[in-house]
Amino acid sequence: MTSDEHGVRVPRHPSxxxxxxxxxxxxxxxxxxxxxxxVIPAAVEALHVASLAGEVAARKGAAARLADxxxxxxxxxxxxxxxxxxxxxxxxxxxxxxxxxxxxxxxxTMELLxxxxxxxARGRDFSVKLSTLADSLTLTPATGxxx
Numbered sequence: 001m002t003s004d005e006h007g008v009r010v011p012r013h014p015s016x017x018x019x020x021x022x023x024x025x026x027x028x029x030x031x032x033x034x035x036x037x038x039v040i041p042a043a044v045e046a047l048h049v050a051s052l053a054g055e056v057a058a059r060k061g062a063a064a065r066l067a068d069x070x071x072x073x074x075x076x077x078x079x080x081x082x083x084x085x086x087x088x089x090x091x092x093x094x095x096x097x098x099x100x101x102x103x104x105x106x107x108x109t110m111e112l113l114x115x116x117x118x119x120x121a122r123g124r125d126f127s128v129k130l131s132t133l134a135d136s137l138t139l140t141p142a143t144g145x146x147x
Contacts, residue, residue, distance in 0.1 A: 056121045063117040067130040111136045
């Protein structure tokens with residue numbers, strides 16, 4: 001500290017920082033670049049996986065709603081005992097392929113109805129399956145109508 005003409009102590013200005021202490025060394029720069037070369041591709045891949053998961057989840061929800069609707073319509077119209085059925089439904093600009101199958105349930109006179117809905121996401125096919133039991137005694141074998 002220095003004193004002014006009245007004897008008041010005034011702090012001195014700090015000396016300028018030496019030039020060699022204000023820059024990164026070549027080794028530090030290369031280490032930072034190596035770190036970025038490792039981290040950036042991993043972060044991009046993580047974003048890609050997250051984007052795919054979001055797309056698949058959204059389409060899976062739509063496929064599950066569609067499968068539920070097909071099962072309910074088949075039970076109400078009692079057309080589920082006519083063998084394997086299939087079709088394509090376009091919803092929101094996407095094509096969903098569905099298949100309805102009926103199998104004998106081993107424990108009772110019930111039938112196991114299964115709907116599988118397939119949908120594409122990023123060039124791969126995914127699917128959702130929903131199943132329920134239906135009482136085959138409520139149908140007359142010849143006409144397929146309720147008694």
